[in-house]
Amino acid sequence: MDLFEAAGTDDVGVPRTREGAPLAVRMRPSVPAEVLGQDHLLEPGSPLRRLIDPPVPGALPPSSVILWGPPGTGKTTLAYLVAHVSGRRFVELSAVTAGVKDVRAVIEDARRRLAGSGGETVLFIDEVHRFSKTQQDALLPAVENRWVTLMAATTENPSFSVISPLLSRSIMLTLRPLETEDLDALLTRALIDERGLAGLVTLDDEARAYLLRLAGGDARKSLTILEAAAGTAQSGAGSGGAVIGLEAVERAIDVAAVRYDRDGDQHYDVISAFIKSMRGSDVDAALHYLARMIQAGEDPRFIARRIVIAASEDVGMADPAALQTAMAAAQAVAMIGMPEARIILGQAVVHVATAPKSNASYNAINAALADVQAGKVPLVPVHLRDAHYAGAKRLGHGQGYVYSHDEPHGVARQQYLPDDLQGTHYYSPTDRGYERGLTERLARIRAMLE
Numbered sequence: 234m235d236l237f238e239a240a241g242t243d244d245v246g247v248p249r250t251r252e253g254a255p256l257a258v259r260m261r262p263s264v265p266a267e268v269l270g271q272d273h274l275l276e277p278g279s280p281l282r283r284l285i286d287p288p289v290p291g292a293l294p295p296s297s298v299i300l301w302g303p304p305g306t307g308k309t310t311l312a313y314l315v316a317h318v319s320g321r322r323f324v325e326l327s328a329v330t331a332g333v334k335d336v337r338a339v340i341e342d343a344r345r346r347l348a349g350s351g352g353e354t355v356l357f358i359d360e361v362h363r364f365s366k367t368q369q370d371a372l373l374p375a376v377e378n379r380w381v382t383l384m385a386a387t388t389e390n391p392s393f394s395v396i397s398p399l400l401s402r403s404i405m406l407t408l409r410p411l412e413t414e415d416l417d418a419l420l421t422r423a424l425i426d427e428r429g430l431a432g433l434v435t436l437d438d439e440a441r442a443y444l445l446r447l448a449g450g451d452a453r454k455s456l457t458i459l460e461a462a463a464g465t466a467q468s469g470a471g472s473g474g475a476v477i478g479l480e481a482v483e484r485a486i487d488v489a490a491v492r493y494d495r496d497g498d499q500h501y502d503v504i505s506a507f508i509k510s511m512r513g514s515d516v517d518a519a520l521h522y523l524a525r526m527i528q529a530g531e532d533p534r535f536i537a538r539r540i541v542i543a544a545s546e547d548v549g550m551a552d553p554a555a556l557q558t559a560m561a562a563a564q565a566v567a568m569i570g571m572p573e574a575r576i577i578l579g580q581a582v583v584h585v586a587t588a589p590k591s592n593a594s595y596n597a598i599n600a601a602l603a604d605v606q607a608g609k610v611p612l613v614p615v616h617l618r619d620a621h622y623a624g625a626k627r628l629g630h631g632q633g634y635v636y637s638h639d640e641p642h643g644v645a646r647q648q649y650l651p652d653d654l655q656g657t658h659y660y661s662p663t664d665r666g667y668e669r670g671l672t673e674r675l676a677r678i679r680a681m682l683e
Contacts (some may be wrong), residue, residue: 257453257461259428260419261313268314270415271408280404281311284382287320290354290581297376297383299361299391299400302408303570305451308386312357315384321353322346328363331370341376347380353626354381361385362394363646368547369396376402390568409662410450417445419452421460434463434475440482446530447486461485503529508539512547516586523582533574537563539579544588551591551666558584589666597660604654644681644683656683 262268264273265285274281290486300308316323324339343354356375358364375381376399383403387394390629391405423429424436440462448455459477462485466475497548507522526536537559544559562581566574619630635645650657662675 255457256423256429257456258421260426260456263311263317263320265314265315268307268310269419270411271311273409274311281406284315284355284384284448285311285318287318289567294353294379295324295382297381297403298385299395299403299405300384300386300408301391301405302388303410303450304388305448305453305455306408306411307452308408309359310452312359312386312423315357317535319355321355321382323355323357325357325359326369328358328360330369332356333368336371340371340380343375343381348539355384356381356386357386359386360388362387362389362391364398369399373398373402376428383639384522387524389621409496411452412450413445416448416450417441417453420444420455423456423459430459430463434466434477436462436477440477440479443479443530447482458482458486472558473654504539507536508543510584511540511543511582512590514586514590516583519586523578527575527578528589533566534563535580536578537581540585542563542577544585545580547590547592548585548588549591549594549630549668550662550671551668552588553590553667555585572585589668591665593662593668599658604657609654611653613651614648616647642681644678646681649682 254414261458265282268275275285276282280296284298288294300311302308312323312325317319326335326339339356341353343356345538346352346354352610360373361369368484372383376383385395385403391400395408402409420436420441424434425432442673444455444458444462447458462477462482463475463487464480466477503522503525507519507526510516510518510522511520527533541556541559543561544555561583562577569577615629616631616633618630620626620629620634626632633647635647637643637645640646648655658679662671664672
């Protein structure tokens with residue numbers, strides 16, 4: 234059992250930050266205003282804000298909450314903030330090391346305190362998705378009867394990792410991924426705050442940009458790298474103040490920086506090479522450029538969008554499943570985030586790069602748009618016009634229309650294009666992949682329509 238008391242707390246269980254604690258621990262917010270990127274969870278009266286603010290006499294006790302979000306978005310930070318501000322007794326268990334016996338011991342102690350002094354206990358469980366069903370079941374009576382107020386943190390979707398009875402007794406709060414601006418503000422605070430580096434070092438612009446890319450939206454990771462880089466810079470500094478440059482960040486994490494300015498030529502060169510490699514069916518080159526973008530900290534959602542475009546523009550109907558793979562990848566990347574998103578991106582790139590290629594549908598819509606933009610917009614044939622409104626039949630709308638499903642092969646011989654465009658063919662399939670069969674089918678269909 235990992236209780237705050239083991240590290241030293243005051244009477245209400247507020248964690249004490251020991252001297253020499255990691256920078257990420259020292260920089261944990263002490264007031265709600267210092268929390269970055271989660272304003273939607275901290276509005277007055279919200280379940281989380283009621284946990285943080287001191288109890289109001291006579292008010293209903295706060296609900297138990299499950300905090301769901303990617304690593305480094307502030308789940309543990311919010312739990313410590315509750316401990317620091319609320320005045321409630323605070324106990325922490327780690328799902329990695331705690332068992333059912335530990336859970337029951339905390340609950341029994343909480344019941345005694347509640348019955349005796351009326352003191353409330355907030356129980357924080359980190360990585361609750363690692364708890365077995367039996368361990369989660371042990372929490373139910375305490376949550377149901379409000380012997381404890383549960384704060385449970387997880388990086389896994391609670392709908393799949395937390396038992397339904399516990400979900401129904403708790404409020405699920407979703408933490409948003411931190412934006413680059415949030416991490417930038419956090420780095421600035423850590424550099425100057427007395428709890429942090431207290432102005433002893435500065436961070437140059439190139440190193441800052443690289444560090445923000447490396448962090449990938451993870452506040453803990455950004456502060457861990459900053460602390461290591463500060464130590465590297467200070468060890469090589471003379472009598473003046475230490476400056477953290479790109480080399481110090483590289484040495485601190487033992488990874489060479491990929492020269493990749495997301496607003497400069499490198500960004501456009503690499504993404505261009507990536508797209509052209511997928512189009513050219515060189516899967517190895519495509520994976521190389523994908524790796525460069527990932528290592529440089531490119532937004533995985535941006536990469537996923539480019540794969541979706543390539544799946545339609547360059548693969549198209551030669552392998553319609555490529556677009557399904559790309560769309561599934563884009564959705565999965567948005568849900569999961571890095572670093573696991575690299576696996577999903579890699580799979581999608583392999584599919585698109587190795588698929589047969591056709592830009593026939595891409596050329597088809599461009600040709601159709603060119604005609605429309607050139608003013609070729611003649612009247613819709615009368616038999617295709619809407620006949621559902623009053624007076625439409627009097628105008629002849631819909632008269633003579635043949636319902637395709639009533640015809641052999643499901644194809645009705647009738648005019649579909651306007652008169653001035655009769656005989657126009659926009660779509661010309663290739664003989665590659667799935668389109669090989671489409672070529673033959675389309676030829677038969679067009680012969681039936683003419």
